[in-house]
Amino acid sequence: MANKTYNDAINALNSLQSNYANIMAVRESGVRKNEMAILEMVEWTRRIGYTTADFNKLNIVHITGTKGKGSTAAFTNSILDQYKDKLHNIGLYTSPHLRSVRERIRINGQPLSEEKFTKYFYDIWNKLDNTTSPVEKFPHMTPGAKPGYFKFLTLLSFHTFLQEGCRSCVYEVGIGGEYDSTNIIEKPVACGVALLGIDHTFMLGETIDEIAWNKGGIFKPHSPAYTIEDQPVQGMKVLEERASERDTTVAKVPTFNQLNNVKLGIAGDFQKTNASLAVALASEALFSMGLIQSRVNLDADAQLPTTFIEGLERTNWEGRCQTIKRGNNFWYLDGAHTKDSIEAASGWFSDVVEDSPRKKVLLFNQQSRDAKALIHYAVNKISPKVKFDHVIFTTNVTWGSGSYSADLISMNTCKEDVEALKVQKDLAEEWKNIDPKSEISITPSIESANELIEGLQDGPLDIYVCGSLHLVGGLLVVFDGK
Known part of the structure; x- marks a missing residue:
């Protein structure tokens, strides 16, 4: 362990990614x-030394x-x-990351240091190397085998926070x-469901019903659940059914009127909905731990605690409605x-x-989804108020040399298509x-697009x-010059 570096840990972690061919094979098989x-x-x-x-x-x-x-998690x-003096350390586990994988595992809002990431990474890595699973139950979990990228990071997060x-x-x-790897959580103090929509259909289903069923799978007995008021009607119906199945309740959270006069830490009027959901979730968590005397009233006209407002104003979440001034x-x-x-x-x-x-x-990239559809969604929302003079389509490759940070x-895109x-x-x-009047350019890397x-x-x-968090994250790395 003494000889292992942060770069060693990142290289080992990257080896756990599913490659493009495997991902496509799973999609084509129809197996969810x-x-x-x-x-x-x-x-x-169990193999890393814990029980759920x-x-x-x-x-x-x-x-x-x-x-x-993600925004709701950041607000929460x-x-x-704001209660750190009583809570001591607060953990945050999110995905994906922008600049560094360490952003996924945060303590008190700060990404885990390279030193601690490396230490805790090899704690898990070595334990998995030195333990075994019953062959009859888990035939593929042989000695030395590792879980996939996201599963490993989820295990790492639990270990780190403990x-x-x-x-x-x-x-x-x-x-x-x-079926998400985070869903081994047995007794959450609160569960939240942000806006439902159609995405990841090859894993979750083609309809709002199927997707809502999957999302509602995080509900647990006697753990209060909250969601936004403006869910699709059918999705809300399924969430309520799932809550009943799991012996809990799911409450609708209004968008609090008080937030109309608050400058949220994440820009965009639509963030008021996410901030409101975060208020309900944080309120439930703090109440369950005895740190506040009563839950926030779920009424649009409710007066929110000053500490809650301060938390919403101080939220920092890069890559989401973020404005950066560089030169002119x-x-x-x-x-x-x-x-x-x-x-x-x-x-926005x-x-x-x-x-x-x-x-x-416009600078745009999307390698793995329906990029053309996304472009039209963007244009339909922007036009006719705004017209682009120059449009640039780039890859998710970080540097002009052809290398990635x-x-x-990322191994889940087609290398040949990128090249x-x-x-x-x-x-x-x-x-x-x-818009044939726009000047159009294509660049092979994010660095060359920036240049x-x-x-x-x-x-x-x-x-x-x-179009892509990979694009935004890569651009921020280019800005940093690292």
Whole structure:
């Protein structure tokens, strides 16, 4: 262990990613996750020296949804952080990351240090090397075998938060809920469901009913659940059925009117809904731990505690409706990559820059989803208020040399398509039909896209960056120059 470095840990972690061919084979097979995924997580937990009951002491808030679950988790964490003097350490587990994988595991809002990440990583890695599973029950979990990338990080998060003495933790579901690796949590203090929509259909189902069923899978007996008021009707019906099955309740949270006069730490009017859900979740968590005397009243006109408002104002969540000024240029970043999220982000962008005299640039990347559809969702929300003078389609490769930042290596995209710029060329042809007056460029890397934009002689620019968290994260790394 003494000789192991952070880079060693990242290289080992990256080896656990599923490659593109395997992912496509699973999709084409039509096989979706099943309860075996949870049984395996319970077994991996045993092999690293814990039982799932050990995690109950973390007083976990468990959050799922299609759009807004990450922002809701960030808001909830920030509210809890206002009670840090009593909670000591507060854990936050989210995904994906932007710059560094350490962002997924945070203590008191800060990514785990490289030293602690490396230490705790090899605690888990070595325990898995030195333990075995019953062959008749888990034939593929042989000595030395490891769980996949996300499962390993989930195990690492539990280990880290217990070792760091966290008294409360916020967990964002990876995908879905019922069979997600975070769903070994037995007794969350509260569960939350952000806006439901259609996404990850190959794993969760094609309809809102199926997706809501999966998301409602995080509900646990006697653990209060909360969701937003404006869920799709059928989705809400399924959530209520799931709550009844699990011997709990799911309450609708209004968008609190008081937030109309609050500058939230994450921009965008739609964030008021996520912030309201976070208020209910944090309130339930703090009440369950005896740190507040009563829960916040779920009435739109309720007066929220000052500490809650401060938490919402102090929330910092990069890559979500984020504005960065560099020189004379204004960059508007959002990793939106679903229909609902890209419409929301595009609405935010068009509202902010509608009266700006600066020329407009779109920087877009999406390698694995329906990129053409996402482009149309964005344009339909932005046009006719805003027109782009220059449109750039790039890959998710970080550097002009063709290399990725180590923390941003992704094996779940088609390497050949990336190298051939296939998606980018298709998008360029599509854009000619959308707005033939725009100047269109294609770049092989995020660094080269940034250099192109910085070299434009059009005066000050408003640059909208969207379509992928990989793009936004890679751009931030390029900005950092690391």
